[in-house]
Amino acid sequence: MKWRALAGAMIAALAVGGCAQGLGGGTYARTEARRAMTVQFGTIEAVRAVQLEGTKTPIGSVAGAAIGGIAGNTVGGGRGQAVATVIGAVAGGLAGSAVEEGATRQAGVEVTVRLDNDQFLAVVQADEGEGFRPGERVRVLRDAGTTRVSR
Known part of the structure; x- marks a missing residue:
C-alpha cells in the first residue's frame, strides 16, 4: 500500500x-486568440541572457x-x-x-529595444531560440499587461 x-x-x-x-515571444494563451494587440516597431539595442525562476x-x-x-x-x-x-x-x-x-526553471532573454518613437523598452521572455541580435528590427506586441518581442 x-x-x-x-x-x-x-x-x-x-x-x-x-x-x-x-513565457516566450511565440507562446500565447488560448484567451489571447482573436484579441487585438498594440504593435510598435523598433531596433534591438542590447540582448542579455537571463534565468527565469x-x-x-x-x-x-x-x-x-x-x-x-x-x-x-x-x-x-x-x-x-x-x-x-x-x-x-x-x-x-x-x-x-x-x-x-x-x-x-528555464533560460530567458532580456531584449532592450529602441522604439521608433525613441523610447527604450526592455522585455524579458523565455529564450525560444530566436537569436535576437543588436541592430535587428523587431515588433513589440502589447496586450493587457503582456509584452513580447518578435520578428
Missing part, C-alpha cells in the same frame, strides 16, 4: 514540469511531503516512527518545492 502512495506522489511530482505556462506551487511541496512522510514512516517503530514520519514529511516538502522550482 505504501508503494502505491509513493508511486502516486512521484507521478504528481513529475507532472509539475508540464504545468508551467509558456521556476514555478512555486503547492504541488511540489505536497508531493515531496507525501514521499518524505511515506519514507519516514518506514523507519523505526512506535513513537520514533511517528517522529520520523513528521521529519520525513517536512524535509520532503522542502525538497519537493526545490525540485519543482528547479525542474521548471
Whole structure:
C-alpha cells in the first residue's frame, strides 16, 4: 500500500514540469486568440541572457511531503516512527518545492529595444531560440499587461 502512495506522489511530482505556462515571444494563451494587440516597431539595442525562476506551487511541496512522510514512516517503530514520519514529511516538502522550482526553471532573454518613437523598452521572455541580435528590427506586441518581442 505504501508503494502505491509513493508511486502516486512521484507521478504528481513529475507532472509539475508540464504545468508551467509558456513565457516566450511565440507562446500565447488560448484567451489571447482573436484579441487585438498594440504593435510598435523598433531596433534591438542590447540582448542579455537571463534565468527565469521556476514555478512555486503547492504541488511540489505536497508531493515531496507525501514521499518524505511515506519514507519516514518506514523507519523505526512506535513513537520514533511517528517522529520520523513528521521529519520525513517536512524535509520532503522542502525538497519537493526545490525540485519543482528547479525542474521548471528555464533560460530567458532580456531584449532592450529602441522604439521608433525613441523610447527604450526592455522585455524579458523565455529564450525560444530566436537569436535576437543588436541592430535587428523587431515588433513589440502589447496586450493587457503582456509584452513580447518578435520578428
